[in-house]
Amino acid sequence: MSTQTLDLGRTSAAETRESVANFLEKFLTEKKEKAVLPQAERLPQILAEFLTGGKLIRPLLTVTGWVAAGGARDSEQVVQVAASLEMFHAFALIHDDIMDHSELRRGRPTAHRQLSADQQGSGARHFGVGAAILLGDLAFTWSDEILHRADLTPVQFASVFPVISEMRSEVMLGQYLDLRGTGNPTDDVESTLTVSRYKTAKYTVERPLHIGAALAGAGLGTMDVFTAYAIPLGEAFQLRDDLLGVYGDARTTGKSHLDDLRVGKNTTLVALALRAADPGQAALLHELIGNPSLDEAGAEQVRKIFAETGAKDTVEEMIENRYRESVEALDGAPFAAEAIHALQDLARNATRRTS
Template structure:
């Protein structure tokens, strides 16, 4: 009897290490090229330090998962560079987001604009956006792959920025309409965190429409649940775990489903307290505790937890009926849980 071949597995840690190597090599090359041309190397070095400071690499991991979901084998260097471009775009988004939010910490360390200056951080974020594009175009893709990938990458980039614009348009006075806020969540986070990377990887492998449909049906609810969890962590999370200050989201007055539900169900006194405290840049810890109590007493906290559960269940149901490689189905199940039950 011949030995049975071992079942394929999707090694997320191996993908993470390979992407980190691709980013390190790329930024090392950029620093050397800047030095050769007599340009300042500090910007690329600061960007390299930011990327080395942490991060889950969920977007590159999902890009590679999308590649294999559509029939791609192994992980070619070109696919890894495309995956790395997503992490570079994420760095751009985070650096600029921290400036917009006036955040002091990210991943437990001072944000780029606090370590250097706001002006420099804007330019470093801009450089990350340029580098993301360079990684994608210089990945060594075939003409067919590039033709399939560019519309998805461009939509991912634009939707993220549109979502951020929608977000800041409500900052300081969040609406009481949960569906309106959920639309912000979908564009700002769900598409570029989960769905977009999966579709981008699948495009590189020449996916058929059924694969795209399955990955979207999985990716949107997981992406929304990811942001819903982030909203809860921004108010109720432990700063030692999240790496962000406990009062940032409340002081900024972020438009979240959590806050929209609380405002919708609040008594007149609770509504007045929320409007007084949320968005106050001088919010005290005692005031924040009052807001947290209202978020709990109105049922908003529990309702968001249920929304997360429902979306995770929807994604898992999609996987149950999908015709994806077994090792990718297992990996996506793992991501569905880790992305929605996280504490960081």
């Protein structure tokens, strides 16, 4: 992402990232220093590490929504609200990684794996999971604390809070449906797209824009434009994620490209392949996807079927169509040119990324 085209006045993307990261670092340093329970300092420590290396896409979108809706530049308020969303995202990822049995996140062992290493003996794994549940809970608590420290006016708070609350429920319910489908892949493409809509499109793109815009006092018209832009873009973002989950390079994604297959994630890619598969291919997919000890050779077989059934190409096409739909939604939007450019850039980068 070039700084130039994302230059939202003085609040460029790079500056937004830096402001949010600095705020979170300071917040967690304070939590370590003025600890309620100093014996538990390991938790803010792991969280601080966890928070470095994220893409900070939700904070960027929050600031973009704010600027597009006419919010003043250099606002400490919007930075804090954006930081609160990033902290919430840490919560969501830490819990997701437990549910998905993930080993790697942002190039490091996942939180439950790091915490397992703190305990010895047969209970270590269980301890790691329990402590990571608590670490996630703490991140949720602290994200709420950051939100309340942002000194919003009562009117701002009343506009923003219902959207944040809706966002929290949506991502949890989306993740629940995702989990329910995991390990039992089907050819039901529609239901994989419903999961993407809640778990990603609304959570990652639509709600952060809405939150920034609500903070700036935007009306329903602005919200609708953001929805029209965000839903296809968010679906495309998830479809790209599904491809990276199978084809990505761990050195750039920070995640193993075996995790999704091993856990049997019911992605749109998998559903499309099952829909187009002949009986032999379908049997092989059912055997390999969801097998916790799947190796590189097995993954290669799966990838071969994704290519042969045309599923991979279809997903690329779906991404392209959604990308275009998303950018078209900006036509005639009553936003400053700089905000339009930022949103166009974000759409391009989110759908064409390699990490």
